[in-house]
Structure formats: C-alpha cells, structure tokens
Amino acid sequence: MPAINEVTNLEVNSNIAVLTLNSPPVNALSAKVREGLHVGVKQTTEDDNVKAVVLICEGRTFIAGADITEFGQAPKGPSLFEVLDMIENSSKPIISAIHGTALGGGLEVALTCHYRIAIPSAKCGLPEVKLGLLPGAGGTQRLPRVVGAQKALQMVTSGEHVPAKECLEMGLIDEMANEDSLLEDAIKFASTIVKENRPLVKVKENEENIKADKGNHALFADFRKSIARRTRGFLAPEYNIQCIEAAVNKPFEEGIKVERELFTKLVTGSQSAAQRYVFFAERLVNKIPDIPSETELIEVNSVGVIGAGTMGGGISMNFANVGIPVTIIEQNQERLDRGLAIIKKNYENTANKGRISMEDVETRMALITGELSLDTLNSQDLIIEAVFENMALKKEIFRKLDGISKAGTILASNTSALNVNEIAAETKRPEDVIGLHFFSPANVMKLLEIVRGEKTSKSIVASSMAIAKKIGKIAAVVGVCPGFVGNRILGQRQREANKLILEGALPWDIDDALFNFGFPMGPFAMSDLAGLDIGWNKETSKGETLRDILCESGRLGQKSGKGFYLYDENRNKSPDPEVEAIIRKFAEAKQIRLRDISKEEILERCLYPMINEGFKILEEGMAIRASDIDIVWINGYGWPAYEGGPMFYGSLVGFDKILDWLKKMEQELGSEFKPSSYLEKVVNENINIFV
Numbered sequence: 001m002p003a004i005n006e007v008t009n010l011e012v013n014s015n016i017a018v019l020t021l022n023s024p025p026v027n028a029l030s031a032k033v034r035e036g037l038h039v040g041v042k043q044t045t046e047d048d049n050v051k052a053v054v055l056i057c058e059g060r061t062f063i064a065g066a067d068i069t070e071f072g073q074a075p076k077g078p079s080l081f082e083v084l085d086m087i088e089n090s091s092k093p094i095i096s097a098i099h100g101t102a103l104g105g106g107l108e109v110a111l112t113c114h115y116r117i118a119i120p121s122a123k124c125g126l127p128e129v130k131l132g133l134l135p136g137a138g139g140t141q142r143l144p145r146v147v148g149a150q151k152a153l154q155m156v157t158s159g160e161h162v163p164a165k166e167c168l169e170m171g172l173i174d175e176m177a178n179e180d181s182l183l184e185d186a187i188k189f190a191s192t193i194v195k196e197n198r199p200l201v202k203v204k205e206n207e208e209n210i211k212a213d214k215g216n217h218a219l220f221a222d223f224r225k226s227i228a229r230r231t232r233g234f235l236a237p238e239y240n241i242q243c244i245e246a247a248v249n250k251p252f253e254e255g256i257k258v259e260r261e262l263f264t265k266l267v268t269g270s271q272s273a274a275q276r277y278v279f280f281a282e283r284l285v286n287k288i289p290d291i292p293s294e295t296e297l298i299e300v301n302s303v304g305v306i307g308a309g310t311m312g313g314g315i316s317m318n319f320a321n322v323g324i325p326v327t328i329i330e331q332n333q334e335r336l337d338r339g340l341a342i343i344k345k346n347y348e349n350t351a352n353k354g355r356i357s358m359e360d361v362e363t364r365m366a367l368i369t370g371e372l373s374l375d376t377l378n379s380q381d382l383i384i385e386a387v388f389e390n391m392a393l394k395k396e397i398f399r400k401l402d403g404i405s406k407a408g409t410i411l412a413s414n415t416s417a418l419n420v421n422e423i424a425a426e427t428k429r430p431e432d433v434i435g436l437h438f439f440s441p442a443n444v445m446k447l448l449e450i451v452r453g454e455k456t457s458k459s460i461v462a463s464s465m466a467i468a469k470k471i472g473k474i475a476a477v478v479g480v481c482p483g484f485v486g487n488r489i490l491g492q493r494q495r496e497a498n499k500l501i502l503e504g505a506l507p508w509d510i511d512d513a514l515f516n517f518g519f520p521m522g523p524f525a526m527s528d529l530a531g532l533d534i535g536w537n538k539e540t541s542k543g544e545t546l547r548d549i550l551c552e553s554g555r556l557g558q559k560s561g562k563g564f565y566l567y568d569e570n571r572n573k574s575p576d577p578e579v580e581a582i583i584r585k586f587a588e589a590k591q592i593r594l595r596d597i598s599k600e601e602i603l604e605r606c607l608y609p610m611i612n613e614g615f616k617i618l619e620e621g622m623a624i625r626a627s628d629i630d631i632v633w634i635n636g637y638g639w640p641a642y643e644g645g646p647m648f649y650g651s652l653v654g655f656d657k658i659l660d661w662l663k664k665m666e667q668e669l670g671s672e673f674k675p676s677s678y679l680e681k682v683v684n685e686n687i688n689i690f691v
Contacts, residue, residue: 004035004036004039004040004043005032005035005036005039006032007021007022007023007030007032007033007036008020008021008022008032008033008035008036008037008039008040009022010040010043010044012047012049012050013187014191015049015050015051015052015194016050016051016052016053016054016187016190016191016194017044017047017050017052017053017054017092018053018054018056018183018187019036019037019040019041019044019053019054019055019056020056020057020058021033021036021037021055021056021057021058021063022057022058022059024059025059025060026059026060026061026063026064026065026100027057027058027059027061027062027063027064027106028063028064028065028066028067028068028105029063029065029066029067029080029105029106029109030067030070031067031070031076031077032077033063033067034077034078034079034080034082034083035077035078037055037083037086037087037109038077038078038082038083038086041053041083041086041087041090041094042086044090044092045090045091045092050092051092051194052092052093052094052095052190052191052193052194053090053092053093053094053095053190054094054095054097054183054186054187054190055087055094055095055096055097055109055113056096056097056182056183056186057099057100059100060100061099061100061101062096062097062098062099062100062101062102062106062110062122063102063103063105063106063109063110064100064101064102064103064104064106065103065104065105065106065127066080066104066105068131068276068279080105080108080136080137081137081138083109084108084109084112084137084138085112087109087112087113088112088202088204090114090200091200093114093115093190093193093194093198093200094113094114094115095113095114095115095116095117095186095189095190095193096109096110096113096115096116096117097117097118097177097182097183097186098110098116098117098118098119098122098124098164098173099118099119099121099122099182100122100123101122101123101124101125101161102118102122102123102124102125103123103124103125103126103127103161104125104126104127104128104135104139105135105137105139107124107125107126107135107139107143108126108135108137108138108139108142110124111138111139111142111143111146111203112138112142112203114193114200114201114202115174115175115189115193115198115201116172116173116174116175117173117174117175117176117177117182117185117186117189118164118167118168118173118175118176118177118182119164119176119177119178119179119182120164120165120176120179121164121179122163122164122167123161123162123163123164123167124161124162124164124167124172124173125155125159125160125161125162126139126140126143126155126156126159127159127160127161128156128159128236128240129156129157129158129159129234129236129237129240130159130275130279131236131272131275131276131279132234132235132236132266132269132271132272132273132274132275132276132642133236133263133266133267133272133275134156134236134239134240134243134259134262134263134266135156135243135259135263136259136260136263136267138204138256138259139156139259140152140156140240140243140244140246140247140255140259141204141243141246141247141252141255141256141259142203142204143155143156143172143244143247144209144210144244144247144248145203145204145206145207145209145210145247146170146171146172146203146206146209147170147171147172147209148170148209148210148213149210149213149216149219149244149247149248150213150219150223151170152244152247153220153223153240153241153244156240156241156243156244157223157227157231157237157240157241164176171209175189177189204252205252210247210248213248214248214249215249216248220241220244220245223241224238224241232518233518233640233642234271234642235265235266235269235271235642236266236271236272236275239262239263239265239266242258242262243255243258243259243262246258246259270642270652271642273644274641274642274643274644274648274649274652275641275642275644277627277630277644277648277690278630278631278634278641278644278645278648280627281625281627281628281630281631281645282474282631284625284627284628285474285475285476285625285627285628285631286465286469286475288461288462288465288477288624289624290458291458291461291462292458295458295459295462296459296462297459297462297463297466298381298382298408298410298459298460298463299381300324300381300382300410300463300467300470301324301325301381302324302325302326302327302379302380302381302382303316303319303324303325303326303327303380303381303382303383303384304326304327304328304329304376304377304380304382304383304384304405305326305327305328305329305383305384305386306328306329306374306377306383306384306385306386306387306397307328307329307330307385307386307387308328308329308330308335308336308338308339308340308370309335309339309386309387309388310342310440310441310442311386311414311438311440311442312328312339312386312387312414313328313339313340313342313343313346313442313443314438314440314441314442314443314444315384315386315414315438315442315443316328316343316368317343317346317347317364317442317443318438318442318443318471318472318473319367319471320364320365320367320368321364321443321471321472322470322471322472323367324367325367325368325369326367326368326369327369327370327371327376327377327380328340328368328369328370328371329370329371329372329373329374329376329377330370330371330372331372332372333372336370336371336372337370339370340365340368340370343365343368344361344365346443347360347361347364347365348361374397374400374401374404375404377401377404377405378404378405378406379406380405380406380409381408381409381410382409382410382412382467383401383405383409383410383411383412384412384413384414384436385397385398385401385411385412385413385414386414386438389415389416389417389418391418391419391422391423394413394415394418394423395422395423395426398411398413398423398424398426398427398433399426399427401427402426402427402428402429407429408432409432410432410434410460410463410464411427411429411432411433411434412433412434412435412436412464413433413434413435413436413451414435414436414437414438415435415437415451416437416483416484416487417482417483417484417487419480419482420433420434420435420451420453420456420480421453421454421455421480424453424454424455424456430453430454430455430456431455431456431457431460432456432457432460433453433455433456433460434450434451434452434453434456434460434461434464435449435450435451435452435453435480435484436448436449436450436451436464437449437450437451437484437486439486439636445635445636446472446473446474446635446636447473447474447475447476447486447631447632447635447636448468448473448474448475448476449475449476449478449484449485449486449632449636450464450465450468450475450476450477450478451478451479451480451484452477452478452479452480453480454480461477465477474631474635476623476628476631476632477624477628478622478623478628478632479620479621479622479623480622481617481620481622484622485617485622485623485628485629485632486632486633486636486637488613488617488622489610489613489614489617489629489633489646490610490637491613492609492610492612492613493523493606493607493609493610494523495609495672496605496606496609497510497522497523497524497606498546499605500597500602500605500606501524501546501583502546502583502586502587502590502592502594503587503592503594503595503597504594504595504596504597505597505602506575506579506580506583507522507524507564507565507575507579507583508524508564508565508575509597509599509602510522510523510524510602510606511523511524511525512599513599513602513603513606514602514603514606516599517603517607517640517643518639518640518642518643519637519638519639519640520638521638524563524564524565525564525565525573527557527563527564528557528558528563528564528565528567528573529557529558530557531556531557531558531559532547532550532551532555532556532557532563532564533551533556533557536548536551538551538552546582546583546586549582549586550563550564550579550582553582555579558571562576564576564579565579604661607646607649608650608653608658608661608662609662609672609673610646611646611647611649611650611658612658612662612673612675612676612679613676614626614629614646614647614650615675615676615678615679615682616676616678617629618678618689619676619677619678625690626647626648626689626690627645627647627648627690629645629646629647630644630645630646630647630648631645632645633645633646647689647690648690651689651690655679655682655683656683658679659675659679659680659683662674662675662679663675
C-alpha cells in the first residue's frame, strides 16, 4: 500500500480510494493521524480517477478519540477542524467504515463524512463528558442534526457507547456491513453511491431533525432535572446541554462558536484537568512495579465465602454475576437462609428495574450454594473470609482453612482495618494470604483494596488483581497498616468533624460543607445511615461521649427515626434542635467554649489532615503512588472526580499552603496536625509526586 506517512496509507481500487489509518493502539487523532487524513483526502480530491473514498482503520478499532496526551501542548500539523473541513467539503463522497468504536473525535470525523457504514459489533459515542469536556470539533452541532435533540442530549451527557444496531435505527449509521467483510462491503457501498449518483450529504446542512425542537425550552429544562442528581457539581454536562441548545436554536456557524467557547473554558479549567488525571490514574493503578506482566496467575473457577451477612452476600454476588460458582458458609441454617433470601431479593430488585431478566436471577442464584461447615471449602480456588472485625475469630478461621483448603488456594480476608500479617501468621502458607477489602454494598461499590502482606506472593497479588478486573472492580494494592489507605485517611476527617461539633459547628453545617464540596453525604448523615450503635454497648455505656448520649437517648440513626438528624417516614432528614441542645450541654460540661466556624474552616479542618495522612502513607510505602490514594477515595468514599482525589486536590490548593496551615494548627491545636516529613520534603525540594 502506498504510504502517506508512517500511520496512513492510500490505495485506489478501480475508482474507489481506500484511505487506511494504522496508529496503535486505538488510532487516536494524533498530529500524524491528522496529517495523514488531511493529505490523503487532498490527494483523492485532486485525483480524477477517484470517484469515492472509503476511510477505514486497521487494528482493533476505528478512531477512538483525540490524543489527550497532546492536551496543553503546542499544536502540531493540521488542526482537527482543518481535517474535518477538508473531509466535509471534498468533491468526492467519503464513506467512513467503522469497526470497534468511533468515539469522540473519531465520531466527529465520521459525522463529517458523507456516509457511514459499520459492522454489527461496532459502537459510537461522544464520551468527552467523562473527561470533563465536550466534543470540540462540531460534534455537539452535527449529532443532533442526525439523531435529534433528545437522543443527542442523552449521548453527550452520559458518554454512552451506542451499539451499531441502534445507531442504524437513529440514522447515525447509513448501512450495516457483515462482521467479517467491512472493507469489501464498504467498497461495494461506495460503488453503489457512485453508480446511483447519490448526493454529498453534509450533516451540518440537515435541519430536518431539529426544527421541531426550536424554541422548545421545556425539553431542555426537563432533561436538566432528569440528570441533576447524577451530574451534581460537574460543569461538563451543563456545558454539553448548552451546546445542544445552540445546535437546535442557532445557525450552524453560531453553534460552532458556542461549542468552541465552552470547550475552551472546560479544557483550561481544573475540573477537566482533574478528570483527565483520574482517567490515567485508573489505568496506572493496575501496574505493580515489582510484579512482571508474565507472572503466573491462579485461575479462579470457584469461590468460597465465609459469612452470609451484608458483606458476604454482596461479595458472593460479584462472582455469581460473572458465572463463577460460590459456596457461602454460615454458622446456622437460619442465618444462611436469611442471607440467601437477601441475595435473591437484591437480584429481583435489579430485575424489576429492567437491568437483568428474571431468568438471570435464577441463573445467578443457582451458582450460589449455602453450607454450614468450613470442611466444604476443600476445592475452591479462592476463599474470602467476611465475618465481623474480630481478630481472634479471623485467626481461628484461617487456622482451620489452613488444614482444609487445597494447596494454592488464595486465602483472603475482607478485613477493613486489621493486620493481615497477623492473620497470615496463623497459617503455614502466609504467602497465599491476602486482604481483599470490599466496600459496602459489595455488589455495588467499585473499589477493592488489595492488601499485600509482608509474605504475600507476587502470584497471589497478580491473581487478585486479575479477579478484581473480572468482577468489574477497580483495585488498588495497599500495604498493611491500621485502616489501610481508605479508612486510615477517613479517620482524620472523622476526628476533626467530631471535634468541630464541640467547638461550635453543628452536624448539618459540616455535612453541608462537605456535600457542597461534592461528597454524596457528610460524616454525620453517613453515621446515621450506618447506625450510631455500631460498636456501642448499652450495658457498658456511661455517657462519656456524645455518641453514648445519643444512643442512650434512643437516637440510633435512620433505623430509629432519629440520630444526629430527625427522619420522616421516607427517611428524609432534617436538623433537630434537640441534638443542638445535647451538643451544647455536652460541650458546656466539658468546659469547651463554642464559637462561629465558617464553611471554609470546616473544609480545611476536614480535608487538609486527610492530605497530610496521604503523605504519611506514601512515606511509609503503604500506597504505591499518590494517584492510587486518589483512586481509592474517588471509588470508595465518593470524593468528587472533578476534584481529582485528596492528593490531586492538595496540589490545586498548593502543598506549600497546606504545610503552612498544618504548622499553624500544630501550634494552636496540638500534635495531631504535625506535618508529614515527606510533605515538607516535597514542598522544600519542589518534588512532583505525580510522576
């Protein structure tokens, strides 16, 4: 094939030119790809022998988007706008032949082609919103002109990948090819277009699909309401909506100006920087520096779970969901039956929402077997202990498993804070023991902390990472320390929040500050949800803490209708003057002087100690990278992705500012605020912790 450059080839078959891109891994729109497209289309336009052009890609996908590594760099070669203008204004029909995915800039390229053909397994989408962006090369203006405003709104605000069949139905694809003959079918389609002298269809000139919605303000108002909860705090969804509004209500060129202006605001703002950082961090978290990619993996075809409670049941569902049989162990038949019934109810609720079928419910339940004896766990490839946090009990279980489970079984504890090395020491094979800390509810939450013990083998770590990926989790490898990474950092926030309500801030003041920052809920609403009586003993309680007093008063949280908040029959919360009176009386008894505390101070007191703890974790080697800490907090604790996680957020605030604040707090409030020596080193030596 004649080469235009190292990633682009052009060949003419009869009177049909085939322009082929081959830029692994995903044919992203790098400078070389843009150059190849620009030159290739220009050559076909000038070649009288060419009557039509097929644009196709080699490898596993069509153009899967922009090359985001070029963001923030000086522009090279032709811009994407120049390339799209060249394609759209070609005097020869250009047909994009799509396999894999046509995403972002890739779909924008396809939308400037005059026709589109795809294989059934292909998907199209504009996922820029997931990077805090919007399509910046006309995607928001052309898409509604093909699929209508409503569908365009859904696509640009969700970033969903739409299957080819649906694309064909909505007009985004003109023709379907056979799965194994895309090039041949695309050439035939191009020949038909030439033979029938079909017009050069320019999407930007098509007003038919949007004219009915011109001036339809209710369409956009209703759509905003429908996604408000899911997109709270994010700028990109709203900016995408504004672009679709412009496409519907303004001429194309004016709409392009709106899109360009809003794209520039996003791409230069901190939200998109944070979301792009998270995008790469979620891929980097899978790389364990001392574990080679060729490390032998243990194949997990069967799983044992000890405990049929909330955690054990949720963990079991993860494996049944991907077709792996699970044996759940409980102490007695009543607990086992209750646990299995809850699993089935969870599946049925999912089916009632249309996410799975009732047949799926039965299939998955058939994969879960209940037993009453640990002795039945003699053939499983992975065993996960999921009993309550009691070290003596966990040690006893692992001693028994050591004598029951087959050689090579991965022995895992779902502990959220206990010492995995101590647990492993109860066995004769500590190299096979690991912590797998699932987050509640385990069948929903994406995060899995993989706790690597001192003697855990590389094969066990690598196998745990592989199984995490199989069950759809985002896994982060962490070291053995109290609370690991997530709960250890959470402890800093909880300590300061509890201190603040005895200094003058009310629970709802603190919760509101953190909710407005972007968390799903604040610490006191979270405590009410979990239950204030977790770990509280009525017989031994002496009213020594605020929690003691609340529990002694019957304020156990949502389940009792009152905790830090009052709850109505629908569990909607409201501030309670009685709690304010209890807090003030308790503070007075402790001779604590109450004062006014601003939202800014609340955020500093709650967030800055978390960042400091993150530096201590890095200093101790309990996390591999700063970005791993951020992935833990985004996926396990609801830190808003548009703030990038605690470590990235700290860099936005300025580590020097945080260091100064910590030193000041240490003088005023004590040693709990002592700065990490690694934080001091980072500031003094201007170290980039994200490299």
